[in-house]
Amino acid sequence: MSEIILRAKEIKKSFKSPNGDTIDVLRGVNLEIARGQSISLRGESGAGKTTFLNVIAGLESPSSGEIYWDGQRVDNLSNSKQARIRAGFMGFVFQNYCLVPELNALENVELAARIAGKFDASARKRAKELLDGVGLSGRLRHLPSQMSGGEKQRVAIARAIINNPRIILADEPTGNLDEITGLEVMDIFLTLCSSYSTSLLLITHNPEFAARTSAQVRLAAGVLV
Amino acid sequence: MKWWLYIALKQLFPTGKFVSFFAAVSILGVALGVLGLFGTQSVMNGFHEQIGVKLRDTSGDVIIRNRGKPMYDVEPLVDSLKKNPAVKAVELAAQGPVMMLVGNVPAFPVLRSYDTVSGECAIPIKEKDFVQMGDIDDLDDDSIIVGQRLGASIGIGVGDEVEIFSPTMLNKIKKDEVPMPARLKVVGLLATDYSEVDSNIALVSLRRFRDLYNLGDGSHSIILRLKDGVDCGQMAKEISKNLQYPMRAITWLTNNAAFLRIIKMEKVMMSLIIVLIIIVASFSICISLYTSVLRKTREIGLMGAMGARPMQIACTYCFQGFLIGVLGSLAGLGLTVLILHFREPIVEIIVGREALIEFYHFAHLPVKYEFADAWRACAFATVLCTFAGLIPALGAARLKSSEAMRNE
């Protein structure tokens, strides 16, 4: 059996709604992602996909359940310990590109390396290669405000990969893009992930994209089906 | 470089732009506050020092008095004081108010004596060229040197004659004698640049003064000028020890204590008011940074996801406040020196020279930079700006990545 990069065991998560009742969003989710494996996660809006992603990323603590990164249990670690591990272990791509507006494309990609404490000449070289890889070699010095949505998302993809993470969590990365651009971006994304053999958890609405991952799951009624 | 330092710098000085609008305005705001504070303090210091010099130059360093009564037979004391190595000059002086008539225009100056016989003088009339349009050596028993502004106010100049009536002449009237005023010729104008003196004082010879005041051989005070660097207070104390009660030696500082205190207080009060400017500046920095935190909620959330710790995110904002404080302070100091360098034309335009002379007794705006003032103004501004960054910083640090990224 191949190496398990990320494991979620019996994850439950409930929120208190403003009027006092509890909403059970996740009711015992189990998931294993192996090295290099890509999994797509679908589900209706409000099904709890983002919540699940946040929980396994350690951005939100589960109500109960266990989370393992690279075999290490992390749900019982402090936030800052999690943050330290996460910097080199995970990459993120979100629907909103979340680029820092004061930084140009290259600097935005490098920022991830800086935060992970891995910024040096080779990181800069790698950032340029990655931007080249996503087809933005001519736009290294462009600010986010000078780029289109598709270009911004490609920068975000390069940023997610720069630290050579074991896994990338992507939450509807093409949600803000038109069909054709979305297709292009997803192409680049999936190709990059497989060429770096990075595992991928991809939340998407698009069945075509979902079909291109090695496994597909659906979140419904708080459990994976 | 720490990444949070890098982000802070980039937010203030974004790529492709020299400086962000926010940073420019904030730095300017702090600079203006520091300019106001440090500038005012420097000018007040200048006043204080200048007034000190003028007071000292016009009143002498140490003054021995006999509770206002005339002193007689003080020659042995004067001789012994002259032998003191710390003493530069010892002057027997007398002074008092008189009425001066020019035609039928009266003035009521204070007459001060000058010992034309010995030439001994405790104020630097000669060294500092206080007498204009004439010379102190031209003064004799039938002449007078009037303050420049006094002369101007009653329209007399060198060569004119004035009549002097002293208060003691009233005694003659009581005895049914007719008092004859002293007719004195103006031989010079006293110009110390200190309007208190220039508009109130006239100099006559000691002999003439004694005659006017019926003093005989007496005098009102013994004025000492000390060598440079001698501690006036210490000296006054030592001298007082050997004086017979009620004679007492006081320094020019004690003599003018109230006036000097007012200037010091004015400095404090003005500083307090101007401190408000810096506080207001820091408020707007706080609000701007806070807005920036709200605007960047998602980016901050993502930094958290990428492994940034809350403490580091907080540092990003605190450091921005700190940096604005430091740069604003430095710019403020620079501006202060620049503007005060061109203070003469600026004052001329804004208030006019006359106002300066009228209210502050000087013809020129004095400035004295004190390191402590600069240091305090900068430290105050920097600390305040850092605090201004602290509130947004805490806000940013508290953001939960998961919630921040849901932010629309």
Ligand SMILES: Nc1ncnc2c1ncn2[C@@H]1O[C@H](COP(=O)(O)OP(=O)(O)O)[C@@H](O)[C@H]1O
């Ligand atoms: N902080 C929260 N407090 C209360 N309810 C929340 C919170 N976050 C998410 N939810 C609820 O959890 C459910 C799942 O949300 P989400 O994970 O964003 O769905 P999806 O990403 O699948 O569209 C929604 O019904 C939402 O209202």
Ligand SMILES: [Mg+2]
């Ligand atoms: Mg979602």
